Amino acid sequence: MPLDPQREPARTGGGQPPGLLPDRVEQLRARLRGRLVRPDDADYEEHCRVYNAMIHKRPALIARCADVADVLAAVAFAREQGLLLAVRGGGHNGGGLGTCDGGLVADLSPMRGVRVDPASGTVRVAGGSVWGEVDHATHAFGLAVPSGIISTTGVGGLTLGGGIGHLTRRFGLTIDSLLAVDMVLADGRFVTANAEQHPDLFWAVRGGGGNFGVVTSFLFQAHPVDTILGGPTLWPLERAAEVMKWYREFIPAAPETLNGFFAFLTVPPAPPFPPHLHLQKMCAVVWCYTGDPEQADALFAPVRAMAPALDGVQAMPFPMLQSAFDALYPPGHQWYWRADFVRELSDEAIGRHVTFAQRLPTMQSTMHLYPIDGAARRVAPGGTAFSFRDARWSEVIVGVDPSPARAADITTWTKEYWEALHPYSAGGAYVNFMMEEGQERVQATYRDNYARLVEVKERYDPSNLFRVNQNIRPGEGAALRH
Structure with a gap:
């Protein structure tokens, strides 16, 4: 089912969207190593909650992704069924952009893990991790990755937006210590983006938010910070x-x-x-x-x-x-x-x-x-x-x-x-x-970078599957270039 990149499907609350067949839902459940949460589950409301209690949204399905295979399955399901797709890491987003009404939430919070390589000072972080877990792991080696100021914040959301915090003046934004990402793209590909592989995508994810795919792991350069x-x-x-x-x-x-x-x-x-x-x-x-x-x-x-x-x-x-x-x-x-x-x-x-x-x-x-x-x-x-x-x-x-x-x-x-x-x-x-403040504010935030971001969006997500975010809209490139 093709998606209109400028329009969200009708929001239907927590019920099953029209045309979403029970056997398709069952097929998704069977493909997942993690759990598929549905509106009739006893703990559905618990899994709907995000950090900001002012946000009350009721997705049709919540895929609690246990690994990359689950993310691949969730993204494919949303694409094939024409479902609105939201991606949740730590759930801290102020505007509640880690959830949606009537669509599918790919919840990465079960995907936790931090591995520090003390020889190189690099840190591999799973996509659902929070910064307190990174701080705990890196501090044992006298290292830190620049992040924010609250340790319960998700690594994914903070990083993809840029990352401003206590270490900004000394070591730069969080993205300035980002070496690579592993991503699931809208078309189902799994890629690594860094300075050599998909450099345009790597440029875009460093501040462009979740517009280009689901980041399942991050590779950071840590810095000597202890007491x-x-x-x-x-x-x-x-x-x-x-x-x-x-x-x-x-x-x-x-x-x-x-x-x-x-x-x-x-x-x-x-x-x-x-x-x-x-x-x-x-x-x-x-x-x-x-x-x-x-x-x-x-x-x-x-x-x-x-x-x-x-x-x-x-x-x-x-x-x-x-x-x-x-x-x-x-x-x-x-x-x-x-x-x-x-x-x-x-x-x-x-x-x-x-x-x-x-x-x-x-x-x-x-x-x-x-x-x-x-x-x-x-x-x-x-x-x-x-x-x-x-x-x-x-x-x-x-x-x-x-x-x-x-x-x-x-x-x-x-x-x-x-x-x-x-x-x-x-x-x-x-x-x-930012809350949901309109497209003018998004363009004002990216300024001269917006046109290039549109080009990357059109290359990697032309149908705007990833649009529950501060959205970079495909199709706007020609107008911006003239």
């Missing part, structure tokens, strides 16, 4: 404008061994935060220093000269910093995200930031500014699909709360905050921070 100096420094919200103006000058001039992302937050009422700060709205910088410990005091002297209300910087194993926010952001909360790339923090923009920080609607709602410079900037904007190498920060605004009753509040705050700051942005956004 680091990390943690937050906090200031009262009344000093936020002063701190942001200091931060905008300090971090770009700091050595690449020092990373620090800025945040607005409400202090959690739990250790390690002292009781007198609990539930106060504050601003913070969360630091990660991977350089010479003997130089740390001199490096942090300007930070301490800003007289933070809390100086939480201390020596710790790198995985400790990577997992520091896990308990604050468990699966199952309501999330609404908006994001932009930012080249400069003007005084006017800082004033608007402070206005919305004073209105943080819930304890877990926040705004982060992640630096994109240092090693990340040494790759040209066209060197990978990730385009905004010339941005200074990736800004993300998130409304978060456990209760569905607060969903409207956190969504309204996030949208209004974003609308107030968007005029000061560079345009586009980090795809891993």
